[in-house]
Amino acid sequence: MNPIEIRALPAHALLARYEGTGAYTDCHTLAVDGRVPLASYIEAFYTSPVFKPERWLLGVVLGRRASDADAAALAAGHVDTFSAWRVEARADDQIVLATGRTRSWLMVAPRADGAAPRTTLFFGSAVLPRAKGGLGWTIDALTGFHKLYSRVLLRAAAKRVAARSLRGRRMTSLRRLGRLRSWPQVTSPTNRNNNGCCPKRCKTGCPRGTWRTSSATASTAWI
Structure with a gap:
């Protein structure tokens, strides 16, 4: 000080x-x-x-x-x-x-x-x-x-x-971290059960990349 x-x-x-x-x-x-x-x-x-x-x-x-x-x-x-x-x-x-x-x-x-x-x-x-x-x-x-x-x-x-x-x-x-963690969680493209799309499997289709959320840092990155 x-x-x-x-x-x-x-x-x-x-x-x-x-x-x-x-x-x-x-x-x-x-x-x-x-x-x-x-x-x-x-x-x-x-x-x-x-x-x-x-x-x-x-x-x-x-x-x-x-x-x-x-x-x-x-x-x-x-x-x-x-x-x-x-x-x-x-x-x-x-x-x-x-x-x-x-x-x-x-x-x-x-x-x-x-x-x-x-x-x-x-x-x-x-x-x-x-x-x-x-x-x-x-x-x-x-x-x-x-x-x-x-x-x-x-x-x-x-x-x-x-x-x-x-x-x-x-x-x-x-508070900011809580808001981020309340966002819908999405999977990485390596999840073959839904071809890398979100768990809801929307009919509109997903782009080639998808959003990934880190549970440790609650930060998002485009991959």
Whole structure:
């Protein structure tokens, strides 16, 4: 998988409004294969095994439990709250969630590198300054851990997106395979019982060659 990069916030990022206000902001990115809709990224992020302990802790401490179904509802835009978070802003390609002085930001950006489509996943955070100014010593002390945790969260979300994409492709292949296997089976010209024609022995006659279907690959070839 591609490496995680730390970048400046894009100018159009919904999180960019906090730059220059005394808030802490960051931006991590990771490029993945395929086109990833924002909803898929949101759901993968908040249902990853890495995020679930945080989700559980928020549920226990604040009494605001959330499930995978709640994450799916958030991703689909059906709700504006998720555990201790509320949707502060949302666009077609990004979302900002807020809780207290903390903001979490997710964004997707399709790329056209070469023939295969790719998507850059963005994950950023903001911590707003206190009313009396400054971020507080706890934020300064936890910055290193936060940066590491952000990278782990982004990597876990990317892996979940890739796994779901692979399952989707496999299901599509299986459906196509099922349709091919449901086609009428025909024999090869070496079948002397019907002179190489189909088992129904149609009266219209068959061409010199005939269709052959491989049961192993469900592919057809003219022979």
